[in-house]
Amino acid sequence: xxxxxxxxxxKTRVAVLSARLLxxxxxxxxxxxxxxxxxxxxxxxxxxxxDIDTRQKSRLVEQALLHRLMRELSVLLRPLSGRSRGxxxxxxxxxxxxxxKTLIRGKMSHLEMEEIRDxxxxxxxxxxxxxxxLLQAENVLEMLRxxxxxxYALIARQARNVFEEQHETFSLDAxxxxxxxxxxLRHANITDSIDKRGLKKVIGIMVDQQNxxxxxxxxxxYHFAPSxxxxxxxxxxxxxxxxxxxxxANLEGLETIIDHLPAPFQTLLSDAENITQVRQRLxxxxxxxxQKLMHYSPDAVVSALSxxxxxxxxxxxxxxxxxxxxxxxxQAMLDEAVPGDAMDATTMEAVT
Amino acid sequence: MQMFSTLLMKHISIQVITxxxxxxxxxxxxxxxxxxxxxxxxxxxxxxxxxxxxRESYTQAKTRLDKIASEVGFAPTSLxxxxxxxxxxxxxxxxxxxxxxxxxxxxxxxxxxxxxEERVNIDQLETTLANFRNLHIDLGRxxxxxxxxxxxxxxxxxxxxxxxxxxxxxxxxxxxPFMESENETxxxxxxxxxREASKLQSVLDTAxxxxxxxxxxLHAEPDTAKTRLMQRREAVKxxxxxxxxxxxxxxxxxxxxxxRAAHILHLAAPYVALGEAARxxxxxxxxxxWVPADDLPSVERALDGKLPSAFxxxxxxxxxxxRPLVPSVMRHNPLLKPFSALVMQYGVPxxxxxxxxxLFALTYILMFGMMFGDVGHGAVILGAALLLRRKLGSFTxxxxxxxxxxxxxxxxxxxxxxxxxxxxxLWIAPLTDPLYMLTVALLxxxxxxxxxxxxxxxxxxxxxDRLGALFGDNGLxxxxxxxxxxxxxxxxxxxxxxxAFWAVLAVLTLIGIFAHxxxxxxxxxxxxxxxxxxxxxxxxxxxxxxxxxFLRVAAFSLNHVALAIAVFTLADMMxxxxxxxxxxxxxxxxxxxxxxxxAIQVLRLEFYEGxxxxxxxxxxxxxxxxx
Numbered sequence: 001x002x003x004x005x006x007x008x009x010x011k012t013r014v015a016v017l018s019a020r021l022l023x024x025x026x027x028x029x030x031x032x033x034x035x036x037x038x039x040x041x042x043x044x045x046x047x048x049x050x051d052i053d054t055r056q057k058s059r060l061v062e063q064a065l066l067h068r069l070m071r072e073l074s075v076l077l078r079p080l081s082g083r084s085r086g087x088x089x090x091x092x093x094x095x096x097x098x099x100x101k102t103l104i105r106g107k108m109s110h111l112e113m114e115e116i117r118d119x120x121x122x123x124x125x126x127x128x129x130x131x132x133x134l135l136q137a138e139n140v141l142e143m144l145r146x147x148x149x150x151x152y153a154l155i156a157r158q159a160r161n162v163f164e165e166q167h168e169t170f171s172l173d174a175x176x177x178x179x180x181x182x183x184x185l186r187h188a189n190i191t192d193s194i195d196k197r198g199l200k201k202v203i204g205i206m207v208d209q210q211n212x213x214x215x216x217x218x219x220x221x222y223h224f225a226p227s228x229x230x231x232x233x234x235x236x237x238x239x240x241x242x243x244x245x246x247x248x249a250n251l252e253g254l255e256t257i258i259d260h261l262p263a264p265f266q267t268l269l270s271d272a273e274n275i276t277q278v279r280q281r282l283x284x285x286x287x288x289x290x291q292k293l294m295h296y297s298p299d300a301v302v303s304a305l306s307x308x309x310x311x312x313x314x315x316x317x318x319x320x321x322x323x324x325x326x327x328x329x330x331q332a333m334l335d336e337a338v339p340g341d342a343m344d345a346t347t348m349e350a351v352t
Numbered sequence: 353m354q355m356f357s358t359l360l361m362k363h364i365s366i367q368v369i370t371x372x373x374x375x376x377x378x379x380x381x382x383x384x385x386x387x388x389x390x391x392x393x394x395x396x397x398x399x400x401x402x403x404x405x406x407r408e409s410y411t412q413a414k415t416r417l418d419k420i421a422s423e424v425g426f427a428p429t430s431l432x433x434x435x436x437x438x439x440x441x442x443x444x445x446x447x448x449x450x451x452x453x454x455x456x457x458x459x460x461x462x463x464x465x466x467x468x469e470e471r472v473n474i475d476q477l478e479t480t481l482a483n484f485r486n487l488h489i490d491l492g493r494x495x496x497x498x499x500x501x502x503x504x505x506x507x508x509x510x511x512x513x514x515x516x517x518x519x520x521x522x523x524x525x526x527x528x529p530f531m532e533s534e535n536e537t538x539x540x541x542x543x544x545x546x547r548e549a550s551k552l553q554s555v556l557d558t559a560x561x562x563x564x565x566x567x568x569x570l571h572a573e574p575d576t577a578k579t580r581l582m583q584r585r586e587a588v589k590x591x592x593x594x595x596x597x598x599x600x601x602x603x604x605x606x607x608x609x610x611x612r613a614a615h616i617l618h619l620a621a622p623y624v625a626l627g628e629a630a631r632x633x634x635x636x637x638x639x640x641x642w643v644p645a646d647d648l649p650s651v652e653r654a655l656d657g658k659l660p661s662a663f664x665x666x667x668x669x670x671x672x673x674x675r676p677l678v679p680s681v682m683r684h685n686p687l688l689k690p691f692s693a694l695v696m697q698y699g700v701p702x703x704x705x706x707x708x709x710x711l712f713a714l715t716y717i718l719m720f721g722m723m724f725g726d727v728g729h730g731a732v733i734l735g736a737a738l739l740l741r742r743k744l745g746s747f748t749x750x751x752x753x754x755x756x757x758x759x760x761x762x763x764x765x766x767x768x769x770x771x772x773x774x775x776x777x778l779w780i781a782p783l784t785d786p787l788y789m790l791t792v793a794l795l796x797x798x799x800x801x802x803x804x805x806x807x808x809x810x811x812x813x814x815x816x817d818r819l820g821a822l823f824g825d826n827g828l829x830x831x832x833x834x835x836x837x838x839x840x841x842x843x844x845x846x847x848x849x850x851x852a853f854w855a856v857l858a859v860l861t862l863i864g865i866f867a868h869x870x871x872x873x874x875x876x877x878x879x880x881x882x883x884x885x886x887x888x889x890x891x892x893x894x895x896x897x898x899x900x901x902f903l904r905v906a907a908f909s910l911n912h913v914a915l916a917i918a919v920f921t922l923a924d925m926m927x928x929x930x931x932x933x934x935x936x937x938x939x940x941x942x943x944x945x946x947x948x949x950x951a952i953q954v955l956r957l958e959f960y961e962g963x964x965x966x967x968x969x970x971x972x973x974x975x976x977x978x979x
Contacts (some may be wrong), residue, residue: 145461225551225554
């Protein structure tokens with residue numbers, strides 16, 4: 001996207017949309033609202049008023065929030081063409097890959113077609129898998145044969161291995177995630193962005209977050225061997241590079257791993273007691289770092305991509321608040337799931 | 353008048369006993385005249401939509417049948433039995449059978465996939481063995497249990513090699529790639545035999561590592577190993593043949609049942625296609641849709657004669673608000689079919705809008721002839737269309753009429769294969785008076801634009817939009833402005849002065865258009881003036897540029913002659929044989945290249961200068977229930 005007019009348009013759009021991002025104070029305020037008040041804020045009242053069970057309501061809310069995100073994406077895509085457009089269009093493919101995971105797992109678990117369908121994201125035509133034909137497949141092998149014919153042949157092979165050898169699906173999930181981030185990097189490499197460094201930083205931030213969380217889960221929860229844990233990670237993060245990642249995979253214990261993380265992760269996570277706390281702090285850090293890129297990157301595409309990622313995280317937080325209200329969880333549990341103001345000072349200090 | 357517009361439509365609602373709905377749908381589908389109206393209606397009185405289970409069962413059965421058809425190459429024959437409605441029980445039974453049948457076919461497909469994989473494996477193994485044989489390395493020695501060394505030979509996806517090498521490095525194993533094929537890398541993994549084998553196996557499984565089974569006799573008896581591989585390949589080949597035979601046998605054995613299932617699905621389709629156009633409460637159902645007014649009596653007669661129980665049919669004209677939702681039906685002479693297809697490329701006419709097919713066909717053929725007038729070339733087009741009529745299908749008429757038009761203008765221009773002296777021109781040889789040709793083209797353009805503007809006015813009046821007909825783009829005022837501009841231009845050309853009458857007409861209409869554009873907008877006064885000024889200016893430039901665009905009609909007729917002269921000049925530079933070869937090749941060149949360009953240019957004139965002035969093309973296509 002070389003045109004100055006398009007850059008200016010996109011920058012303005014991002015600036016206007018960024019007013020919708022949720023500050024920690026806003027998150028705190030939302031946590032204090034009732035379900036109906038939340039519904040009014042995000043036009044979700046009709047869903048809450050429908051005569052359906054909690055699970056269906058939760059599902060509809062999730063879809064509504066995703067549609068909101070996709071609408072914003074389509075606004076940001078308007079001035080873009082060529083590779084920049086391709087890059088921004090690639091980002092939401094993660095939802096398509098979530099769907100792919102759901103489809104494969106659903107078929108492997110012999111779930112009914114309707115049950116699988118209920119758990120799929122409704123996505124715009126241009127980033128959607130041919131769900132219907134995959135859903136109509138009557139068993140796993142048939143679905144994998146269909147996947148064999150398209151861009152997911154490698155995933156199909158991995159899935160077949162998992163299915164035939166009765167393995168856990170971690171390798172499959174990891175392969176899908178790696179496929180996504182590799183694609184993202186490929187797009188970043190070929191785009192004519194004037195801020196490639198910024199762009200790679202955005203991707204690096206996402207990969208680092210993913211790697212830290214999954215490394216901890218593989219090593220501490222599932223007790224995988226270092227080699228297997230490392231194999232399932234993505235070896236091209238932002239601050240955590242290949243050698244670093246190998247070293248981390250060889251360590252034991254939460255504290256030891258955190259102690260060996262590079263800055264600013266080490267300071268940020270130093271007193272984290274469990275993986276949930278690690279996730280929350282990483283989420284907030286990612287948000288702060290991406291906000292900086294959104295505001296200061298010279299390339300509007302980088303700003304737009306950063307905005308979309310933060311917005312997605314915000315909507316996820318908002319969704320967690322709605323879910324807690326729907327399930328009538330108490331305030332303490334909600335605070336634990338969606339920390340607001342309290343954590344912000346620590347995060348800001350660590351990041352800056 | 354109906355032939356110049358879409359057919360008059362009626363909105364009908366039919367109340368039937370719920371159990372008669374499938375019959376009603378089949379009867380309506382047989383008539384090919386009923387398009388379901390799926391707008392929500394009577395949601396309180398008739399809260400349910402019938403046939404949800406039926407639809408689900410149908411979708412599953414249809415998917416299964418399509419998959420089976422593609423697997424065994426089955427194509428259902430046309431309906432031979434009578435047309436009867438399908439019950440849910442019959443559909444379920446067919447679906448159940450198709451489920452079992454697809455399981456068998458899916459098994460065939462999976463076996464085929466495995467056989468393919470086995471073939472690939474044998475290929476890979478052979479390549480690996482050949483590779484090692486050339487290097488004089490005994491691969492057989494690398495496998496099997498060793499006291500101190502653990503080795504694995506196999507393949508993995510190319511993209512995984514680096515990551516796996518690093519991962520295995522953590523367990524102190526070494527990975528060596530030794531050969532690469534399209535997507536796979538062949539590797540040897542070596543490590544000390546003192547660790548938990550399960551750990552390594554787990555990583556290898558996760559990475560999708562596929563071990564290569566090296567024949568054990570490779571070291572001692574290489575020929576035996578080679579023979580063993582050949583035997584494996586032969587076994588796969590035989591298994592593949594056996595599989596194809598089994599598929600053929602199954603297909604032949606199941607043909608009748610498959611036909612029956614296809615027949616059931618065919619008859620079940622209309623009920624499924626009704627969708628939300630049907631609603632019910634208990635035993636009472638209602639369905640609604642659109643029917644051409646002319647077909648209403650036959651619909652009533654068919655329901656009366658074939659529906660088992662009583663029914664109530666109510667028909668009414670579409671309301672003004674419904675007009676945008678009414679589907680457009682056009683019935684043409686088969687000769688007009690190709691022209692209708694081209695019109696549809698632009699869009700479907702709105703209900704009640706002028707159907708431009710006849711006008712399009714006539715003007716297209718005339719302009720094509722004018723721009724590509726040559727008896728010989730027209731005859732070739734005509735002959736080609738007749739020869740290729742099977743392949744061209746309904747487009748044969750297009751080729752024939754274009755050829756005839758080209759021949760007609762060829763006689764008028766006195767041109768045959770570019771030769772201008774063989775035939776006497778019945779009208780004029782274009783190059784003898786280019787200015788005359790350009791004038792004729794200009795007049796043709798003026799007539800064409802005037803006609804399409806009048807059609808636009810008519811369209812607005814039909815839709816009840818009098819204001820649009822008078823003041824809108826290409827309305828009466830625009831037409832008068834066009835007349836004023838043309839009159840003023842002609843007066844200036846003929847007498848050297850604009851002429852008071854034309855000047856007053858142009859200025860007054862211009863003020864009228866400007867005022868209308870000023871009033872119709874909802875913006876600040878400054879913005880209104882700016883937009884009104886630009887749009888009024890666009891109206892003038894639009895008419896001027898569109899009119900001049902028609903000069904290409906004359907330009908191409910001149911171009912045709914000029915190209916022929918160029919070919920003859922080149923031919924005259926050759927010897928006798930060369931002369932005729934050049935003339936022939938030149939004519940082929942003119943026929944193919946210029947013919948194609950003219951065909952596209954005429955289409956451009958029709959769509960851009962014509963349709964854009966009067967034809968909205970945003971109507972709804974009529975999609976009737978069919979069998």
